[in-house]
Amino acid sequence: MSAATQLVELLELERHPVAVAFLDTPPEDLPRTEQMAAAGCGYWKRAADGEAFYTEATDHYGCPIGAHTHGIDLPKEDIDLMAGENRQAPYTTKNPAGQLPALELDDGSILTEITAICEYLDETQPGDRLMGDTPEARAQNRRWTRWGDLKIVEPLTTAFRAAEGLPMFQDRMRCLPEAADGLKACAQDGLVFLDEQMADGREFVAGKAFGLADILLFCFLAFGSQVGQPLNPDLKHIGNWYARVSQRPSVSA
Numbered sequence: 134m135s136a137a138t139q140l141v142e143l144l145e146l147e148r149h150p151v152a153v154a155f156l157d158t159p160p161e162d163l164p165r166t167e168q169m170a171a172a173g174c175g176y177w178k179r180a181a182d183g184e185a186f187y188t189e190a191t192d193h194y195g196c197p198i199g200a201h202t203h204g205i206d207l208p209k210e211d212i213d214l215m216a217g218e219n220r221q222a223p224y225t226t227k228n229p230a231g232q233l234p235a236l237e238l239d240d241g242s243i244l245t246e247i248t249a250i251c252e253y254l255d256e257t258q259p260g261d262r263l264m265g266d267t268p269e270a271r272a273q274n275r276r277w278t279r280w281g282d283l284k285i286v287e288p289l290t291t292a293f294r295a296a297e298g299l300p301m302f303q304d305r306m307r308c309l310p311e312a313a314d315g316l317k318a319c320a321q322d323g324l325v326f327l328d329e330q331m332a333d334g335r336e337f338v339a340g341k342a343f344g345l346a347d348i349l350l351f352c353f354l355a356f357g358s359q360v361g362q363p364l365n366p367d368l369k370h371i372g373n374w375y376a377r378v379s380q381r382p383s384v385s386a
């Protein structure tokens with residue numbers, strides 16, 4: 134009889150006990166977990182289901198709570214955007230475009246641009262796919278993400294740097310105060326365009342599934358509403374979508 138079965142009988146346990154050891158070197162007689170779990174508690178469940186394996190610290194990077202529990206410092210570096218640290222060396226040696234975010238990979242190479250980073254993480258991390266499971270779904274996602282970026286996010290953020298954000302940005306980069314109103318109007322035109330497309334009853338920007346287009350647009354519309362570019366309440370489809378996305382656990386967390 135195994136020690137686990139003995140414990141179940143002796144203590145009248147309803148669930149299988151799980152044993153954990155913290156070792157300085159990998160155990161020779163156990164395999165390493167094959168894939169990183171999105172949440173560290175997934176490893177406990179697998180152990181309770183009878184699997185025996187070991188994990189390394191990096192297998193917990195996908196789970197902020199797990200990383201915290203295990204005392205792992207997630208390799209994150211804060212850059213002071215308000216002080217313009219992102220537009221000076223040494224950050225510009227990582228991202229010459231001087232914007233956040235940037236993701237440094239294990240081999241030292243750098244990824245920048247929100248959409249490129251998100252696609253990379255989507256392909257390399259466990260969990261639901263944000264880009265879709267087929268080439269067609271991914272192409273649709275890219276199409277709507279690009280429309281959101283070009284028609285709404287870019288004019289909205291460029292208008293911010295040209296107006297409310299001018300005092301902060303004018304010494305860091307070329308700003309276009311003379312174009313501020315026009316850029317804000319372009320972002321509004323983009324939103325009207327999107328609202329018309331969403332009149333077909335779709336739940337999310339690219340269709341039935343929540344994805345990158347929703348994340349990008351939601352974050353920047355939330356930003357816009359804080360800096361003088363609030364969402365026009367007449368845009369009912371976008372308004373309803375915005376309220377739906379606000380309810381998602383990842384947003385309210």
Ligand SMILES: N[C@@H](CCC(=O)N[C@@H](CS)C(=O)NCC(=O)O)C(=O)O
Nearest residue numbers: 214231232233234245246247248290
């Ligand atoms: N096209 C860029 C835009 C990124 C962007 O707007 N980053 C903002 C923060 S969310 C930023 O770095 N602002 C400060 C600056 O431009 O100096 C991307 O997709 O990564």
